[in-house]
Amino acid sequence: MVQHGSEATVAAAEGVDSTRxxxxxxxxPGSAVALGSAVALGxxxxxxxxxSAPAAPTPADLARAVVAAVRGLxxxxxxxxxxxxxxxxxxxxxxELDRVSELVGVYRGRVxxxxxxxxxxxxxxDRSFEAWRGRVTGQGSxxxxxxxxxxxxxxxxxxxxxxxxxxxASLGHVRVLTRLRAxxxxxxxxxxxxxxxxxxxxxxxxxGWDAPTFTRRAQAWAASVDTHAVERTFAAVRERRYARVxxxxxxxxxxxxxxxxxxxxxxxxxxxxxxxxxxxDERTPDQRRADALTRLGERVLEIGDDRLxxxxxxxxxxxx
Numbered sequence: 001m002v003q004h005g006s007e008a009t010v011a012a013a014e015g016v017d018s019t020r021x022x023x024x025x026x027x028x029p030g031s032a033v034a035l036g037s038a039v040a041l042g043x044x045x046x047x048x049x050x051x052s053a054p055a056a057p058t059p060a061d062l063a064r065a066v067v068a069a070v071r072g073l074x075x076x077x078x079x080x081x082x083x084x085x086x087x088x089x090x091x092x093x094x095x096e097l098d099r100v101s102e103l104v105g106v107y108r109g110r111v112x113x114x115x116x117x118x119x120x121x122x123x124x125x126d127r128s129f130e131a132w133r134g135r136v137t138g139q140g141s142x143x144x145x146x147x148x149x150x151x152x153x154x155x156x157x158x159x160x161x162x163x164x165x166x167x168x169a170s171l172g173h174v175r176v177l178t179r180l181r182a183x184x185x186x187x188x189x190x191x192x193x194x195x196x197x198x199x200x201x202x203x204x205x206x207x208g209w210d211a212p213t214f215t216r217r218a219q220a221w222a223a224s225v226d227t228h229a230v231e232r233t234f235a236a237v238r239e240r241r242y243a244r245v246x247x248x249x250x251x252x253x254x255x256x257x258x259x260x261x262x263x264x265x266x267x268x269x270x271x272x273x274x275x276x277x278x279x280x281d282e283r284t285p286d287q288r289r290a291d292a293l294t295r296l297g298e299r300v301l302e303i304g305d306d307r308l309x310x311x312x313x314x315x316x317x318x319x320x
């Protein structure tokens with residue numbers, strides 16, 4: 001028997017005596033059930049020939065269902081009380097949320113790529129797709145560029161996207177490759193797309209590399225693929241080097257840009273002259289580095305290596 005609204009009407013449609021006990025099906029408001037040649041919809045009885053099977057959910061329907069599921073998580077397991085959960089529950093919840101975030105990132109990247117290719121976003125008058133995306137999300141063009149970079153990388157590296165879907169790689173590791181690809185030379189891009197990305201991700205999984213370690217490994221791999229590009233990049237960076245020393249605000253302002261090798265040497269020298277602060281040392285890290293830079297200059301003047309062997313100690317003259 002079907003009971004909802006007018007029970008007698010529904011029972012008559014089934015050809016069942018409504019006074020006899022039998023299995024009961026309760027219909028939610030607005031739902032429908034087929035009854036021979038008729039369909040019960042709410043309290044109404046409609047001929048079957050004017051009804052049809054429920055339509056398949058649209059992509060928008062499914063996306064809304066994801067949002068509804070997350071809201072259900074808020075309602076059913078309030079994170080404000082997460083401290084009262086079992087430790088295992090917290091770990092599982094964090095892991096599952098990480099997976100959801102990564103899967104959504106891959107899915108969004110594919111949808112973004114398709115929407116950009118379709119081109120209708122340009123009707124809103126935005127100068128670029130990144131500008132459109134930054135405007136509609138309210139996050140600005142910087143965040144939009146990062147999303148588009150990931151979308152382009154996922155499109156060019158489908159094996160990497162699949163690895164995230166299957167749990168073989170994290171989205172953080174794949175982002176390393178998409179960033180590398182965005183600024184890479186043509187040979188490196190081809191190598192990534194021809195299996196290099198999959199091989200790098202497999203190495204990362206086998207070796208347990210975190211994202212920073214993986215970044216260094218991937219950069220080293222790219223350098224081995226196209227050594228000429230590395231040389232060109234270094235030369236271009238070195239060409240931009242400068243150092244400025246300007247008197248201002250009663251003091252001296254120092255500003256510089258160095259190539260990676262010179263920068264590493266300079267940083268190492270400063271670190272050697274600025275050990276860990278002792279108890280009671282209230283200087284800020286910037287102040288300690290400034291003092292180290294001063295000591296570095298004093299030592300050069302004391303040794304005189306760059307003054308043709310002259311042992312010149314620093315002299316300071318004050319005019320009052």
